Amino acid sequence: MEYSTKDVIFMEVGLLKKYEDWVSFSRMKFNAITWIIISIVISVVIGLGAFTFSLFLLQGVTLLPFAFTFASLVLFLGYPYLKTESIIDSIENNFSDALKQMADTLKAGDTYESALREVVNAEYGRLSEEMAIALRRLEEGENIDTALRGFSERINSRLIRRTIVIILDSIKTGSSLAEILDNISDDVRDIYKLKEERKSSTTMQFMFMVAAGGFIAPLIFGEVTAIMGLFSDITLSALTKGQIIASDELSNYIFILIQGYLIIEVIASGVMMGIIREGKINKSIIYIPALLLIAFIMYYAATIGIGMMLSGAF
Numbered sequence: 001m002e003y004s005t006k007d008v009i010f011m012e013v014g015l016l017k018k019y020e021d022w023v024s025f026s027r028m029k030f031n032a033i034t035w036i037i038i039s040i041v042i043s044v045v046i047g048l049g050a051f052t053f054s055l056f057l058l059q060g061v062t063l064l065p066f067a068f069t070f071a072s073l074v075l076f077l078g079y080p081y082l083k084t085e086s087i088i089d090s091i092e093n094n095f096s097d098a099l100k101q102m103a104d105t106l107k108a109g110d111t112y113e114s115a116l117r118e119v120v121n122a123e124y125g126r127l128s129e130e131m132a133i134a135l136r137r138l139e140e141g142e143n144i145d146t147a148l149r150g151f152s153e154r155i156n157s158r159l160i161r162r163t164i165v166i167i168l169d170s171i172k173t174g175s176s177l178a179e180i181l182d183n184i185s186d187d188v189r190d191i192y193k194l195k196e197e198r199k200s201s202t203t204m205q206f207m208f209m210v211a212a213g214g215f216i217a218p219l220i221f222g223e224v225t226a227i228m229g230l231f232s233d234i235t236l237s238a239l240t241k242g243q244i245i246a247s248d249e250l251s252n253y254i255f256i257l258i259q260g261y262l263i264i265e266v267i268a269s270g271v272m273m274g275i276i277r278e279g280k281i282n283k284s285i286i287y288i289p290a291l292l293l294i295a296f297i298m299y300y301a302a303t304i305g306i307g308m309m310l311s312g313a314f
Helices: 004-027 032-058 063-106 112-121 126-139 144-155 158-173 177-201 203-238 241-278 280-313
Strands: none
Touching: 004 032, 032 063, 032 177, 063 112, 063 126, 063 158, 063 177, 063 241, 063 280, 112 126, 112 241, 126 144, 158 177, 177 203, 203 241, 203 280, 241 280
């Protein structure tokens, strides 16, 4: 499927708008464009530092600068999203208690406005702050429908959006909102417990992916690289100048392939960790950078360490 220039522009604007929403919701001190520029500059500086390190200490062809630059860029650019997800998670965690409190207030004969005020005055963190905005809009003359829909749109949580829709439908049909809030509160608590149980039940799989992607595979690749480097050094004395140049080029090509495969393996592991642990592929943006840094540290630690041991043996 081909996209026109206009479609591409609209998609880019939509992505930037979504990113601005993340930055705004997470209450960062910078706007979206500024944070993107800061992320790029910091990542380039880290990449240059990694390049300088590899140039003087590793003295060979390496993808270390690319890996560190990529990991830093993903981590910094993904920070607003990760912070937003963390805030939404805390809101969902407190949402069932807030609904229960609203139900108790309504059962006592108070109004919707009083029920919202009870939640605002309670210490539910960001949830109380977002409810305060809905309450203020209600006090300024907006109806309950508009105030609560604005609340759900700001938070952008599927759980909260669906709950608000049920609440508004109950108000329109004249159903007993107190009882409905009571039932929804129990359902929301059960859903959140299921999410936590999912994390607990996948701990072993998650740790296996961390061990395999961040430690075992890099150690194996590092050992292979060290052995190949030793064999290459041993055979250099028997080669002509032209053969030495060709051998160095071939060795560098193989080392780049090994490191490239390591990067691909880490990305795949990070994606699977996000899906297994969180059920969201987007959450892999926190696992991939961390795993990539660990993997390359382990890779070069194994390469240098085993290389030194083998050199001493020969």
